Structures are given as C-alpha cells and as structure tokens.
Amino acid sequence: MILSRLTAENLTNRFGKSLLWKIDYLELQAGECVHLRGENGSGKTTLLKILAGLQRPSAGRVLINAAPVELGKQVCYLHQQPYMFDRSVRANLQLVLAAQSGTQGDKRQRLQQALEWSGLAAQADQSARTLSGGERQALAMARAWLCRPMFWLLDEPIASLDEKGVARCVTLVNQLRQSGAGILLITHQQGLLTELCDRQWTLHQGQLLTTADRHQEDSIVC
C-alpha cells in the first residue's frame, strides 16, 4: 500500500527582511496525528496556511505524494474561529455539497452522514450563528469532512472550548485519525488532544524541531 505523504522541502518564510523560520524538510503521513507547538509568534499559523496552499512561502515547496498541493482538495485548514454562514446548520453543509458532483439522493445521504458524524443532527435546523463554540468547531469539521481531505490542519481547535467542547473535538479528531487522515494540529493546551498525537513538532527560534516520540521534547516549554 502506498502511504500518502504531505512533505515540504527547503521551506522559508520571511516577512520583509525578517526570517520567520527555515524548514529543510517535514513530512506528515496519512494516519498520523502531529502536535505542532511553539511560542506565540513562532510562526505556527503561517506554517499551516502555507502547507494548505493558502499562502505562498518565500521559498521552497509543498508536495503531496511528490505533486504540488491542489488548493481546497487534499488539504484543509481549519481556523480557530470558523466562519459560520448566517443560515441553518443543514444549509451550511448544503453549501459545500452544492459545489460537489453527485445525485440529489447521494447528497442527501452525505448530508445526513455529516450531521451524524459531527453529532449535530439535533441542531440541523438551528441557525449556525447561534451554535456554541464546540458546536461551531464540529460544524466546521463536518463541512471539511464533506470535502474528504486527506490532510487536516487544525489551528487551535480547542482554544476557547469548555470540557464538553474539548471532548467533542477529541472524538472527531480521533475518528479522523482512525479513518486514515493525516492531522497536524496547533494547541497550547496539554491534555486529551495532545495525548492522542503520535509525534510532536516544535517551532523554536526559526527552526522546526521534530521527534519520533512526543515525550522526547518535554524540556522545551512553550
């Protein structure tokens, strides 16, 4: 079986004359979950946006299985505070499905699956803008889930969530990982979410420090 890999080579990012970071090589594999950490301003969000193809690096390239990333296809970037269209939960999902191929019957089935996967079936007709923080994250993940990306880049998905919201997010991330997706997530909170990560990367003084084992880098406190 060929394992999908998101890789980046000789990646550099500068803002003006100032070098944010320089990364010789990184690799995220399908089926693994990696925790990206680093101090405020170390460039974590910038890295995720570049890996998702939303922002160009100053130099270097991002590849999936040795081919350039196709925007909006194989990789999704989820913002900490996802945008909610001013419509029902169901309509937010239908907007994604409208851009996809398939029969109306297929789309109805996938909509129902997305509602069930995200635990939002009971809120299907509720306005998305009235959802709690945890429910908004779940809806954002359900919208992305409909696009079936191989790689998920999650930017502080639990930053403003209470225990119930965190538990919901952890369940979804765990399911994604078990289904074979590759996940790279930023969080400053050690806990259930970081516990399920296989590896840890740290942006520190402009370099990406990687370990095979998430317990090896505990000496670098962020």
Ligand SMILES: Nc1ncnc2c1ncn2[C@@H]1O[C@H](COP(=O)(O)OP(=O)(O)OP(=O)(O)O)[C@@H](O)[C@H]1O
């Ligand atoms: N478009 C831009 N122009 C100039 N500087 C920028 C731009 N975007 C980001 N920066 C700067 O780059 C640095 C890294 O920003 P980034 O948001 O990637 O950091 P971060 O590690 O995600 O931070 P945090 O943990 O606080 O969210 C910051 O100092 C930020 O001000």
